[in-house]
Amino acid sequence: MFRVAVVGDHGSGKTTFLGLLYAALVSSGSGKGDDLRFHVAYDSLDEITVLFQRLMSGGFPDSATKEGLHELRVELEMARSGHGVFSRLGSRNRGTGQAGTIHFSLPGSLDEASPGLHQGSTFGTGKWRDALDADALVMLADGTRLAAKGTDVKTGPMAAYDGRLEALFIAIQRWRSSGGREVLHPVFVLSKFDSVRPEVLKVANVEAKPPAVGKAGLRVAYAKALLDTNLPRTLALLQGPRGKKLRFAPPAFVFSRVTSEAEGPDRAERIKLRRTDGGGWEPDYSRDEYLAFLEHLARIASEAKD
Amino acid sequence: MPCALLGDRASGKTTFLGLLYSAQVKYGTGVHDDFRFHAPMASLNVMSAVYEGMKDARFPSATLKEEITELSFIFGYLRKVTGKLPYYIRQQNWVKPFSTLRFSAYDVSGEDIEEFIETGIASRPLIQQLLKSVVIVVLVDCSKMTTDIDTPPYKKMLRYDSTVAKLMVAFQTYKKQEYDRLKDSGVNPDAPIIYPAFVLSKFDTLRDDVLARLGLHQGFPEDKRARREYAEALLRVFVPQTLSQIRGGKVAGVSMDKAEYFLSWVRTETQEGMEPVGQPRIVRTGFRPEGGGEPDFSYDEYVHFIEHFRKIANKIPDDILEAEKFQAQALIRP
Numbered sequence: 100m101f102r103v104a105v106v107g108d109h110g111s112g113k114t115t116f117l118g119l120l121y122a123a124l125v126s127s128g129s130g131k132g133d134d135l136r137f138h139v140a141y142d143s144l145d146e147i148t149v150l151f152q153r154l155m156s157g158g159f160p161d162s163a164t165k166e167g168l169h170e171l172r173v174e175l176e177m178a179r180s181g182h183g184v185f186s187r188l189g190s191r192n193r194g195t196g197q198a199g200t201i202h203f204s205l206p207g208s209l210d211e212a213s214p215g216l217h218q219g220s221t222f223g224t225g226k227w228r229d230a231l232d233a234d235a236l237v238m239l240a241d242g243t244r245l246a247a248k249g250t251d252v253k254t255g256p257m258a259a260y261d262g263r264l265e266a267l268f269i270a271i272q273r274w275r276s277s278g279g280r281e282v283l284h285p286v287f288v289l290s291k292f293d294s295v296r297p298e299v300l301k302v303a304n305v306e307a308k309p310p311a312v313g314k315a316g317l318r319v320a321y322a323k324a325l326l327d328t329n330l331p332r333t334l335a336l337l338q339g340p341r342g343k344k345l346r347f348a349p350p351a352f353v354f355s356r357v358t359s360e361a362e363g364p365d366r367a368e369r370i371k372l373r374r375t376d377g378g379g380w381e382p383d384y385s386r387d388e389y390l391a392f393l394e395h396l397a398r399i400a401s402e403a404k405d
Numbered sequence: 406m407p408c409a410l411l412g413d414r415a416s417g418k419t420t421f422l423g424l425l426y427s428a429q430v431k432y433g434t435g436v437h438d439d440f441r442f443h444a445p446m447a448s449l450n451v452m453s454a455v456y457e458g459m460k461d462a463r464f465p466s467a468t469l470k471e472e473i474t475e476l477s478f479i480f481g482y483l484r485k486v487t488g489k490l491p492y493y494i495r496q497q498n499w500v501k502p503f504s505t506l507r508f509s510a511y512d513v514s515g516e517d518i519e520e521f522i523e524t525g526i527a528s529r530p531l532i533q534q535l536l537k538s539v540v541i542v543v544l545v546d547c548s549k550m551t552t553d554i555d556t557p558p559y560k561k562m563l564r565y566d567s568t569v570a571k572l573m574v575a576f577q578t579y580k581k582q583e584y585d586r587l588k589d590s591g592v593n594p595d596a597p598i599i600y601p602a603f604v605l606s607k608f609d610t611l612r613d614d615v616l617a618r619l620g621l622h623q624g625f626p627e628d629k630r631a632r633r634e635y636a637e638a639l640l641r642v643f644v645p646q647t648l649s650q651i652r653g654g655k656v657a658g659v660s661m662d663k664a665e666y667f668l669s670w671v672r673t674e675t676q677e678g679m680e681p682v683g684q685p686r687i688v689r690t691g692f693r694p695e696g697g698g699e700p701d702f703s704y705d706e707y708v709h710f711i712e713h714f715r716k717i718a719n720k721i722p723d724d725i726l727e728a729e730k731f732q733a734q735a736l737i738r739p
């Protein structure tokens with residue numbers, strides 16, 4: 100089983116991210132092509148189907164109710180890549196085939212779960228165990244909270260989050276110094292990318308839209324232009340010397356965006372839906388990014404197996 | 406191996422059974438005697454009463470909770486190739502061996518199934534019986550196919566999709582566990598397989614604007630492959646989770662991807678320029694005031710349905726029974 104832990108601060112877009120990932124799975128798995136097949140574990144279906152219904156009728160996840168998403172376990176199979184959106188992220192274009200079981204877990208919000216975090220001790224129990232044992236760590240970077248280049252790094256809106264991520268990685272390194280998986284794949288999800296403040300992009304001297312999914316090198320440069328200012332400690336740690344046992348794979352980047360319709364006096368903020376090719380509806384989101392991420396996952400998961 | 410017929414509240418289950426009853430009477434009494442239909446008394450009474458009502462232009466009334474008894478019926482197909490029959494049957498020199506398939510209808514919005522979906526625990530006998538099914542026929546109600554997002558039918562369809570997807574995964578999980586259990590105990594079982602079929606019910610109510618949106622013609626095609634493409638275009642939009650999990654069965658080790666599609670429609674009277682009030686009336690063919698006449702419905706599709714299961718019955722019969730015994734069995738088994 101390939102374990103993916105999704106972490107981020109409260110409200111950073113974790114649930115939306117997994118919900119859209121499921122929407123991408125459903126649309127490809129029911130689509131005309133046969134390049135993706137997946138199967139959901141029965142235990143995961145209750146939560147994810149409720150979330151799916153919500154997204155498909157234009158609602159963001161409901162954080163007020165007890166309904167939540169804690170995990171998603173899928174069996175994934177993706178066909179050989181090599182064209183169009185599927186050749187990206189430095190992929191070596193080899194067929195991915197059976198990725199096996201992928202287990203996504205959402206241990207909670209990093210900013211709410213961290214009294215003992217800086218010692219790196221309380222992670223050893225409960226749901227955070229999933230993050231310690233993860234094969235891939237998906238970190239949400241809330242696009243609406245990105246600071247513009249040149250702002251004081253230490254007081255920036257993400258400074259505290261950067262510290263928490265760094266602490267989590269140190270905890271993981273310590274946890275695995277004596278055993279466990281030897282590779283960890285970091286994935287940065289730049290969430291709410293539709294709502295990044297324009298001056299942030301301007302000062303970073305990047306285009307309004309991130310490079311397309313096939314352009315691996317350009318995407319890394321684009322993401323780093325934004326994250327170097329906002330998550331410097333985490334990035335430094337990932338690039339630093341490897342620990343005793345654990346090795347960090349080069350990070351992957353996902354630009355997640357879903358168009359929202361502003362809330363009105365008697366209406367909550369909603370997801371804008373768009374027509375699908377087949378005549379139905381789906382959220383207006385960055386589907387290519389999600390498919391590319393799935394392919395990345397399928398590849399690293401099947402590599403982890405051999 | 407039982408077969409399950411699944412449908413939501415008011416999805417057209419009872420109507421389907423009534424029409425199937427009528428179709429089999431017409432089809433099964435042909436000269437060949439290679440198809441037979443039997444049902445327990447209670448079910449047979451319901452099905453024939455429903456059909457009688459339809460001959461009077463009426464749809465069945467909503468099935469009341471108290472009335473929901475298990476409706477079931479059995480298809481029997483004459484086995485032609487005696488050479489392939491098991492030895493014990495050849496030995497008995499039966500004149501007419503029939504492969505049989507037993508169907509039961511289930512209401513997915515019924516309490517038993519809802520409880521099972523929520524808890525995942527198959528405590529009730531009904532659910533245990535349901536999970537043993539190898540043939541799963543799902544009714545998808547075309548009158549709820551709308552692309553108007555903020556309407557109750559749109560939301561209902563979303564919910565139905567979730568429910569059926571969960572049931573499909575439950576079937577697959579059960580089959581896989583069963584398979585692993587047998588394997589562990591030293592048996593060499595066949596790879597698990599489920600035969601899904603979809604009935605697009607109330608096809609006559611499918612709106613033209615919906616078809617146009619989906620880029621579909623009005624008529625359902627004849628050709629097998631074109632039928633599948635047409636039906637899947639509808640399922641992709643209205644029950645995508647179900648479709649994805651049926652196709653994904655193979656990934657989990659349970660082959661389920663050879664789905665078949667059938668239509669069910671009944672022509673109803675429409676008054677020009679008037680909104681229908683109450684139950685629609687059924688249009689009849691060959692109608693005479695003194696009696697007679699039949700509801701105008703998709704008879705050919707029902708024949709397709711019957712013939713589709715011939716292949717499956719020959720592959721995985723519930724039972725192989727001699728003609729006389731077959732009828733007797735049908736009547737006594739619950």
Ligand SMILES: Nc1nc2c(ncn2[C@@H]2O[C@H](COP(=O)(O)OP(=O)(O)OP(=O)(O)O)[C@@H](O)[C@H]2O)c(=O)[nH]1
Nearest residue numbers: 109110111112113114115159160162291356357359
């Ligand atoms: N514009 C825009 N808003 C988003 C996007 N993703 C999330 N949001 C907004 O962020 C809010 C929180 O998203 P969630 O997915 O619930 O975040 P979360 O991290 O799961 O939140 P908690 O579980 O409550 O900590 C949503 O209600 C939306 O208002 C996006 O891609 N675009």
Ligand SMILES: Nc1nc2c(ncn2[C@@H]2O[C@H](COP(=O)(O)OP(=O)(O)OP(=O)(O)O)[C@@H](O)[C@H]2O)c(=O)[nH]1
Nearest residue numbers: 414415416417418419420464467468607669670671
């Ligand atoms: N136009 C049209 N209407 C249909 C057709 N089949 C069913 N209906 C309508 O749908 C209603 C429900 O059909 P039933 O067969 O009673 O459905 P059911 O699933 O048995 O319903 P319950 O047992 O009450 O849950 C009928 O009363 C008709 O109004 C059809 O083929 N065409």
Ligand SMILES: [Mg+2]
Nearest residue numbers: 113114115160
């Ligand atoms: Mg959440």
Ligand SMILES: [Mg+2]
Nearest residue numbers: 418419467468
């Ligand atoms: Mg009924």
